[in-house]
Amino acid sequence: MKGVWAVFYRELMFYRRRGVRTVLSSVIYPALFLLAFGYGIGKGARVSGMSYITFLIPGLITMSSMNQAYGISVEVNVSRYYFKIFEEYLLAPIGRWEIMAGEVLYGMGKGLLPVLFLLGYSAFAGIGLRITPLFLLCLFLHLLAFALLGFIIAMAVESHADQAALSSFVMVPMIFLSDTFYPIDKMPLLARYLGYFSPLTYSTKLIRGTLLPGSHLFSFKYLLLMVVIILALLAVAVVLVERAEA
Amino acid sequence: MEIEVQNLRKRFGEVEALRGISFGVFPGEVFAFLGPNGAGKTTTIKILTGLIREFQGEILYRGEPFSPRILSFKRVIGVVPQHNNVDRDLTVEENLKVHCYLHGLWGKKQRERIREVLELTGLQGHLRRKADHLSGGMKRRLIIGRALLHEPQILFLDEPTVGLDPAVRRSMWDLIRGINVLKGCTVFLTTHYIEEADMLAQRVVILDAGRVVAQGRPQELKEALGRYTLEIYHRDRIEEEFFQSREEALERMRSLDVPAKVREVNLEDVFLSLTGRRIRV
Numbered sequence: 001m002k003g004v005w006a007v008f009y010r011e012l013m014f015y016r017r018r019g020v021r022t023v024l025s026s027v028i029y030p031a032l033f034l035l036a037f038g039y040g041i042g043k044g045a046r047v048s049g050m051s052y053i054t055f056l057i058p059g060l061i062t063m064s065s066m067n068q069a070y071g072i073s074v075e076v077n078v079s080r081y082y083f084k085i086f087e088e089y090l091l092a093p094i095g096r097w098e099i100m101a102g103e104v105l106y107g108m109g110k111g112l113l114p115v116l117f118l119l120g121y122s123a124f125a126g127i128g129l130r131i132t133p134l135f136l137l138c139l140f141l142h143l144l145a146f147a148l149l150g151f152i153i154a155m156a157v158e159s160h161a162d163q164a165a166l167s168s169f170v171m172v173p174m175i176f177l178s179d180t181f182y183p184i185d186k187m188p189l190l191a192r193y194l195g196y197f198s199p200l201t202y203s204t205k206l207i208r209g210t211l212l213p214g215s216h217l218f219s220f221k222y223l224l225l226m227v228v229i230i231l232a233l234l235a236v237a238v239v240l241v242e243r244a245e246a
Numbered sequence: 247m248e249i250e251v252q253n254l255r256k257r258f259g260e261v262e263a264l265r266g267i268s269f270g271v272f273p274g275e276v277f278a279f280l281g282p283n284g285a286g287k288t289t290t291i292k293i294l295t296g297l298i299r300e301f302q303g304e305i306l307y308r309g310e311p312f313s314p315r316i317l318s319f320k321r322v323i324g325v326v327p328q329h330n331n332v333d334r335d336l337t338v339e340e341n342l343k344v345h346c347y348l349h350g351l352w353g354k355k356q357r358e359r360i361r362e363v364l365e366l367t368g369l370q371g372h373l374r375r376k377a378d379h380l381s382g383g384m385k386r387r388l389i390i391g392r393a394l395l396h397e398p399q400i401l402f403l404d405e406p407t408v409g410l411d412p413a414v415r416r417s418m419w420d421l422i423r424g425i426n427v428l429k430g431c432t433v434f435l436t437t438h439y440i441e442e443a444d445m446l447a448q449r450v451v452i453l454d455a456g457r458v459v460a461q462g463r464p465q466e467l468k469e470a471l472g473r474y475t476l477e478i479y480h481r482d483r484i485e486e487e488f489f490q491s492r493e494e495a496l497e498r499m500r501s502l503d504v505p506a507k508v509r510e511v512n513l514e515d516v517f518l519s520l521t522g523r524r525i526r527v
Contacts (some may be wrong), residue, residue, distance in 0.1 A: 006347035010333065015346075038314045084331035090297055092348035093320035246297040 002092025004037060009076070010085070015110070026113040030064040034121070037181060050057035050212070055126055059180035061118050062142060069146040070171065073163060076103055076154035080244075084218035085203075087246040090146055096241045098150025100151055107147030108140075115139065130212060135210035141226045142203035150234040155240035179204040199229045225226075248273045248400060248432050249294065256289055256302035266303070271400075271434055275367040276426050278447035279436040280513060285453040287436035288328060291404050294323050294342070294434070307504045321349070324398030324431075330385045332392075334378035338369060342376055342392055342433075349396035360363060360397050367391040367421065383414035390421060394429070403435040407442060413447040419445055440514045452517055459520045468511045475515050479505040486515060 015022055044051040055174035089099045122129050157163050177191050178184070178200035184192055195201050200220040209218025226229045248270040256264040264286045268516050271277045277414065279287045292298040296314035305312035307319050333341050342363065346356045367387040372380065377388060384407065393401060400429045407415040407424065423446065426433045437443050444464050452460040452467070460467055473487030474495040481504075488511060489495040495508045518524055 002347055002350045004342055008346045009347055010336070010340075013336050013340045014333070083334070084327065084329050085333055087297065087327060087331055088345065089348065091295060091320060091323075092345075093350075094316040094348060095317075168344050245299060246292060 001098070003089070003092060003098025004105065005011050006092070006094070006218070007089060007099055008105050011060075011103065011106035012109075015106075022110075022127075023113060024185060026064070026068050026110065026115040029062045029067065030114050030118055033060055033063070033181075033183045034118075053125075055183075055208070056123050056126055056181065057118060057129065058211045060206055061115050061139075061199060062113035062178075062204040062207050063175050063180045064118070065111035065143060066175075066203075067145045067171075068114060069107040070150040070153075071141050072103055072107035072147060072155060073112065073150035073153040073157075073191075074160075076151060077160070081156065081158060082093065084246070086244075090244065090246055096244070100237050100241045103151050103154075104144065104147040107150055108143040111143040111147065129211045132210055132220070135207065136205065138206040138210050138223070138226075140209060141223070141230060145199055145203065145226060145230050145233060148230065148237050152233060152237050152240060155237070155244060174198045174200050177201075179208070199226065201227075202226055247271065247499040249289075249434070250304075250306040250309075251294075252304040254290065254293065254301060256286075256293060256298065256301045261294075262517055263456050264293075264301075264303075266457070267451075267453070267458045269451050269458060269461055271432060272449070273432055274430055276422070276433040276435065276442040276446050278340055278450045279434075279453055280438070280440070280443040280447075280450050280494060280517070281286045281436075281453035284455070285438075286456040287438075288404055289403050289451060290351065290453075291317050291434070291436060292323075293297070295323060295402055296320065321396065322399045324393035324396070324401045326386075326389050326393045326401070326406055328408060330382070330389065332377040332385050332388055334381075334419055335376070337374050338364075339373045340379070341388060342395060345395050351396065352367045357450045359397075360412060363391040363394055366394065368426070383410055383417070385416075386410065386418060390418075393454075394431075395423065397420075398431065399430075400434060403433065405436055405438070407437070407439065415439075417443070422446055434519045440512050443513055449514065452520065454517070454521050454523075460516060463511070465514055467516045469515065471519055473511055475509055475511050477509065480503060481505075486518065488515070 038056050047055040113226040117223040119129065153163065153166060157166060173194070177187065179195065180200065184195045184201055187195065202225050205217050206222050208225065209215050247270045250268070250270050253266045254264050254389065255266050267290070275276070279290060282289055289298065289473060294299050298313045305503065332346065339360065343356070346359065351359055364373065367390060369384065369387055369391060377519065379383065380388060381457065399488045403422065407418045422433060425431050430510050447464060449462065450464050450467065453459055459521050474489045474492050476487045476498055478485040478487065487498065488527045489498065492508065499508055514524060
């Protein structure tokens with residue numbers, strides 16, 4: 001476990017150095033989306049029997065926390081290929097899985113910040129959300145899945161240009177086609193099917209389902225699916241980190 | 247033997263980086279790999295430290311077969327890479343702490359090791375400084391100190407003074423000698439600086455294009471050529487002749503009708519005589 005702490009400590013210190021900048025960047029996106037979608041075009045609208053802002057908040061939670069957790073892909077990539085800090089981990093007497101665990105833990109921690117901001121905002125704005133152990137479990141699975149995905153991308157994609165392309169072609173469409181801003185059932189058929197391939201669709205359904213009182217969106221089927229997705233991502237991440245050379 | 251290497255080979259696609267090299271490192275010595283860029287020095291270090299996992303050949307650490315997947319060998323080695331891979335956003339202390347945690351050093355032991363390493367590298371008083379604000383020489387010292395935190399028995403230094411000015415380079419040599427003598431640490435260094443290998447190493451392997459072209463004590467390798475080199479400056483090339491005495495070399499120089507210079511034989515002459523090329527290109 002010493003490796004997990006070492007990697008996590010390094011990332012924590014790095015995060016602390018960036019201070020206000022990083023905290024602001026993690027809340028600025030959800031704040032802007034809230035303003036544009038929630039109070040701009042969505043003011044007074046109702047979706048699935050609830051006010052649009054109530055529907056939107058869980059979607060913003062999953063979208064923004066996904067961005068932050070997945071964002072470790074760039075940081076790990078930079079520390080590996082440009083600053084060669086990753087080499088220090090590879091030289092240490094620790095299991096390769098510990099490197100992965102430390103980075104993923106950091107990604108999950110980063111992903112928590114916008115969640116706290118949005119939950120705080122909801123409490124302030126009087127949007128009744130319920131924080132239950134089941135919600136925390138779903139949030140944990142959501143953050144784990146996307147931090148693992150970020151780590152995989154950092155291991156597999158060397159160049160920044162390719163990372164940016166991946167973000168444009170995969171992550172951005174995922175944000176819009178995954179039940180975050182509007183119900184997936186209301187989308188055109190092709191978009192709906194694309195949405196079904198996105199893990200964000202299921203984590204959003206789970207988180208919205210557990211956060212909104214009286215909602216019937218939660219399903220153990222989705223929970224199981226998330227566990228399966230995480231196991232698959234975990235297997236890929238372990239293989240990639242085991243193969244990593246300096 | 248501390249390290250024994252037999253017939254080590256490594257290929258990167260079409261490029262054969264190591265073509266079956268064999269050598270041994272004795273405990274407590276300063277051992278140098280000397281050769282031009284692309285000779286295979288860094289590849290060898292990366293294999294010996296487990297950073298490259300796929301290779302052919304046999305490696306023994308203290309008589310035990312080496313595998314990059316065995317973690318125990320990583321506890322006895324320290325590595326100073328060629329590039330400055332300090333975490334520039336972190337302070338000196340935080341950089342050292344990360345390494346301590348990676349090696350399971352906590353609490354009082356951690357504080358003691360950090361203090362000792364700072365004294366050894368002369369970085370006391372810089373503990374709270376951001377690594378990015380250190381000079382090039384100080385960054386190299388920090389990396390060397392970091393590699394010594396867990397008290398390794400073998401220290402690998404890959405081009406430890408590359409890019410440093412001559413004065414800083416000399417202070418680094420003193421530091422490396424100190425680590426070898428005071429700590430009893432076996433030092434394995436790679437360099438393309440002739441003086442560095444000459445000044446520091448008790449034994450040298452001269453490497454060229456993935457092959458060992460010579461190995462032995464620097465003095466023995468040089469004496470095999472002679473003691474003095476006469477550099478003859480022709481219009482289109484520099485020719486070198488070797489002599490056992492200075493007088494013979496001077497007499498030959500006086501007989502020439504082109505400029506020439508007499509100096510002591512160095513390891514570059516050894517490399518040139520074996521490969522027909524100079525190390526410094």
